[in-house]
Amino acid sequence: MSRLDSFIRRMKAQRACLDWAAQAIADLPGPVFELGLGNGRTYDHLREILPGRDIYVFEQVIKAHPNCIPPDDRLFLGDAVEQLPIARDRLGEGAALVHTDLGxxxxxxxxxxxxxxxxxxxxxxxxxxxxxxxxxxxxxxxTRLPEPEGVQKDRYFIYRDDG
Ligand SMILES: C[S@@+](CC[C@H](N)C(=O)[O-])C[C@H]1O[C@@H](n2cnc3c(N)ncnc32)[C@H](O)[C@@H]1O
Incomplete structure (x- = not known):
């Protein structure tokens, strides 16, 4: 498979997982956390498929497309490992969905x-x-959940907190 095909497959898998997750949390209140803004592609997709949901972004260095930079009060700048507990305390509630794209x-x-x-x-x-x-x-x-249909095994890892 060419690197172009592999890239396209990875992006399709990412979109399929985000779309699946938006449905999965439909009845679960709480914000969405996006770890790794990058150029803002997945943040922009989350905004589109989850209108009305509060989305908070964690990023070390902002380098996204100008249209995909979250407002200051939705941005936790720095190492996500350090910022997650700060966000949890400040927001006073846990996230319904965390998408982490840091690997x-x-x-x-x-x-x-x-x-x-x-x-x-x-x-x-x-x-x-x-x-x-x-x-x-x-x-x-x-609990690890299966990938949505059409997504190759281990392309993405989906978990639910059953605690
Ligand atoms: C692969 S990119 C994310 C791409 C993004 N999902 C998109 O669709 O455009 C990963 C991003 O994570 C950020 N990052 C890496 N380690 C981080 C950390 N420990 N805390 C916060 N951000 C981190 C990098 O700066 C980079 O912008």
């Missing part, structure tokens, strides 16, 4: 990131909340 092609770095993220993420999620992650993040009280 890279470096497996060892992803494992280190997952180890750092697991506890702050678990603390930021409300019971029944959903995590969509581009890396595996094992947390005892989370």
């Amino acid at each position: 890279t092609g470096d497996d060892a770095a992803n494992r280190r990131l997952a180890a750092r993220l697991a506890a702050p993420l678990a603390g930021a999620l409300r019971p029944g909340g959903i995590v969509l992650a581009n890396i595996e993040i094992p947390v005892d009280r989370w």
Whole structure:
């Protein structure tokens, strides 16, 4: 498969997972957290498929398309690992959905990131909340859910907090 085909497949999988998650949290109140604004593609998609939902973004360095930069009061600037507990305290409620797109092609770095993220993420999620992650993040009280139809296994990791 060419790298172009692989990229397209990854983007389609990401969109399918985001669309699935929007349905999955339809009856669950609470904000949405987007970890890793990047150029703002998935943030923009979340805004479109979840109108009326409060979406908070976590990013170290803003470099997004100007139309896809969240307002200051929806932005937690810095390391998401440090900002998640701050957000949880400030907002006073857990997230219904967290989409984390922080992983890279470096497996060892992803494992280190997952180890750092697991506890702050678990603390930021409300019971029944959903995590969509581009890396595996094992947390005892989370149940891993199957990928939506058409999404290759292990392309994305979907968890629900059953604690
Ligand atoms: C792959 S990009 C996200 C792409 C984005 N989902 C999109 O659709 O455009 C990952 C982003 O995560 C940010 N990032 C990486 N590690 C981070 C961390 N520990 N805390 C906050 N942001 C981080 C990087 O600066 C980068 O912009």
